[in-house]
Amino acid sequence: MAIRKILTASKHLMCSCLILIAIPIITYGKETxxxxxxxxxxxxxxxxxxxxxxxxxxxxxxxxxxxxxxxxxxxxxxxxxxxxxxxxxxxxxxxxxxxxxxxxxxxxxxxxxxxxxxxxxxxxxxxxxxxxxxxxxxxxxxxxxxxxxxxxxxxxxxxxxxxxxxxxxxxxxxxxxxxxxxxxxxxxxxxxxxxxxxxxxxxxxxxxxxxxxxxxxxxxxxxxxxxxxxxxxxxxxxxxxxxxxxxxxxxxxxxxxxxxxxxxxxxxxxxxxxxxxxxxxxxxxxxxxxxxxxxxxxxxxxxxxxxxxxxxxxxxxxxxxxxxxxxxxxxxxxxxxxxxxxxxxxxxxxxxxxxxxxxxxxxxxxxxxxxxxPLFWHFPVYLQAYNPKEDGGKDPLFRTRPGSVVRKGKWKLHHYFEENDYELYNLEEDPGETNNLAENQTEIRNQLIELLSSWREGVNAPVPSSKNPLYDRQFEMNLINEKLNE
Structure with missing residues (x-):
């Protein structure tokens, strides 16, 4: 076993200092x-x-x-x-x-x-x-x-x-x-x-x-x-x-x-x-x-x-x-x-x-x-907007609100936790996710809901549900209107 000395930055000495550390080198066949x-x-x-x-x-x-x-x-x-x-x-x-x-x-x-x-x-x-x-x-x-x-x-x-x-x-x-x-x-x-x-x-x-x-x-x-x-x-x-x-x-x-x-x-x-x-x-x-x-x-x-x-x-x-x-x-x-x-x-x-x-x-x-x-995403948190008029997000205030997503084949389902609402898109025909089919393709929607719920349960994914006592609907609506009219 050979020993090679490698220069590396040490967090203890901060970024401007370098130390020499000895690292064992194990040689394998290049093909493997x-x-x-x-x-x-x-x-x-x-x-x-x-x-x-x-x-x-x-x-x-x-x-x-x-x-x-x-x-x-x-x-x-x-x-x-x-x-x-x-x-x-x-x-x-x-x-x-x-x-x-x-x-x-x-x-x-x-x-x-x-x-x-x-x-x-x-x-x-x-x-x-x-x-x-x-x-x-x-x-x-x-x-x-x-x-x-x-x-x-x-x-x-x-x-x-x-x-x-x-x-x-x-x-x-x-x-x-x-x-x-x-x-x-x-x-x-x-x-x-x-x-x-x-x-x-x-x-x-x-x-x-x-x-x-x-x-x-x-x-x-x-x-x-x-x-x-x-x-x-x-x-x-x-x-x-x-x-x-x-x-x-x-x-x-x-x-x-x-x-x-x-x-x-x-x-x-x-x-x-x-x-x-x-x-x-x-x-x-x-x-x-x-x-x-x-x-x-x-x-x-x-x-x-x-x-x-x-x-x-x-x-x-x-x-x-x-x-x-x-x-x-x-x-x-x-x-x-x-x-x-x-x-x-x-x-x-x-x-x-x-x-x-x-x-x-x-x-x-x-x-x-x-x-x-199927592919799954889980995001039980909030992420505010960059530019409400440009983002194309969930609404003018947030790029996304708490929720989960599943894609299976050409179908993609979004589940938002605040109102327990869903969006369903056919990515093959609608890659821009503009036409929500959740109320038209109920059988596919329900299959994906079950699939997503089962996955969340299997990985112990947290689903927040406690109401925020600071939430003010009128304030929210006024702020949305303000952002859209800027």
Missing amino acids: KPNIILINVDDLGWKDLGFMGSAYYETPNLDKLAGQGMVFYHAYAAAANCAPSRACMMSGRNTPGHGVYTVDNSERGNAKTRKIIPTPNRDFLPDSMYTLAKMLKDNGYINGTFGKWHINEDPLEQGFHVNVGGSHRGNPGSGGYFSPYKIDFIENGPEGEYLTDRLTNEAIAFVKENKENPFFLYLPFYSVHTPIMGKEELIEKFDKKSGGHGQDRADYAAMVASVDENVGKLLDVLDSLELTENTFLIFTSDNGGIRDISYQTPLRAGKGSYYEGGIRVPLVIRWPGRIHAGSTTDFPVTNMDFYPTIKSIINADTPGAEQLEGLDLSPLFGKESMEER
């Missing part, structure tokens, strides 16, 4: 232990890429990647905003399994507009969770994360050996995309250095350091989360380009372009080191995009909503020789599926990963048929 790369862009919308249909954003490197792997057109985040989605992805468990439902407090919005008392929220993934990183660590992988973590104070406590830039923070802060930085566990670069560039350079250094051994590279860019800050030269470029259909912000397009450029740099390094063939690579987003910034037409709404625009995300998986280049699928998947898929392809025998709720997707890679399963 592929490298794992997971690129997770923050708030990147389903249609914010060239290969997903955007005519405004320019993503040549990601378009090339899509042509080398499999594109999933019905890929979902397990939650509609940052922390719960990441907690689901890293734990392989749905929100009731870890209790992370939102970011910070579950009592969002004005108290007088909340009809019930929401379920309390857990800020961080419990330490007892056997994360994807812990599983890979126990199977001989060296794990590095470079960017946004957001599900505890330090990813080194959740199975990573190396951490640059990851902590509880959910965004880089005001002005934070250029050095000097405002995030944790990172040294400032030259003044004006761009954070997306820096994280990629750190990730590339990690790959070069560990090229002889199986590694797990998690690259969760802070981009394209607010504050919207692109490089000036790219903003000027997109200022000269015509946009449309809700995709026309030059500063946001500049951020997307920088992500694309840096993914291209990483892919070039994999090629130069001859690692591409033995690297299983996932590219995705943690949730839907913010509709006030970029429309995802024909999908409704955006980040924070459980309509399609808030949870449908871009997804490409590449594994040369195992996944047919240029393949596509409409098979519905979620980011909870990554964990069991990776566990399967590395042939891990790990007792701690027995409670995974996702699905091993590896049969799809060989074009085998798989039986579609």
Whole structure:
């Protein structure tokens, strides 16, 4: 067993200090232990890429990647905003399994507009969770994360050996995309250095350091989360380009372009080191995009909503020789599926990963048929509106109110807890979720109600029902009218 020394930031010495730690390296045959790369862009919308249909954003490197792997057109985040989605992805468990439902407090919005008392929220993934990183660590992988973590104070406590830039923070802060930085566990670069560039350079250094051994590279860019800050030269470029259909912000397009450029740099390094063939690579987003910034037409709404625009995300998986280049699928998947898929392809025998709720997707890679399963979301909390006129959410005050969702086949049912009401949509005919069929398709509605109720009972999902004594219906109606008339 060899010993490799790796530079890593220590939370005890704060972000500007580095220490050397000795890590045992277990060498496996490259054919049986592929490298794992997971690129997770923050708030990147389903249609914010060239290969997903955007005519405004320019993503040549990601378009090339899509042509080398499999594109999933019905890929979902397990939650509609940052922390719960990441907690689901890293734990392989749905929100009731870890209790992370939102970011910070579950009592969002004005108290007088909340009809019930929401379920309390857990800020961080419990330490007892056997994360994807812990599983890979126990199977001989060296794990590095470079960017946004957001599900505890330090990813080194959740199975990573190396951490640059990851902590509880959910965004880089005001002005934070250029050095000097405002995030944790990172040294400032030259003044004006761009954070997306820096994280990629750190990730590339990690790959070069560990090229002889199986590694797990998690690259969760802070981009394209607010504050919207692109490089000036790219903003000027997109200022000269015509946009449309809700995709026309030059500063946001500049951020997307920088992500694309840096993914291209990483892919070039994999090629130069001859690692591409033995690297299983996932590219995705943690949730839907913010509709006030970029429309995802024909999908409704955006980040924070459980309509399609808030949870449908871009997804490409590449594994040369195992996944047919240029393949596509409409098979519905979620980011909870990554964990069991990776566990399967590395042939891990790990007792701690027995409670995974996702699905091993590896049969799809060989074009085998798989039986579609229902997908569930549970959000027993409130999330207030960004822009009432743009959000396309439940109502002008909230992107979503407490409820659960199930998708089975082409049918999708929303259950809202405040009034025990339902919305039913045929996604095949109505991906924009505009025509509520709950009163017309009662047999399908009732089947899905029973399915959703049974799932909630099986996972012990909390369903809040206590009335909020502060709720004021007249105040709520006045505020709705005020928002609509602004």
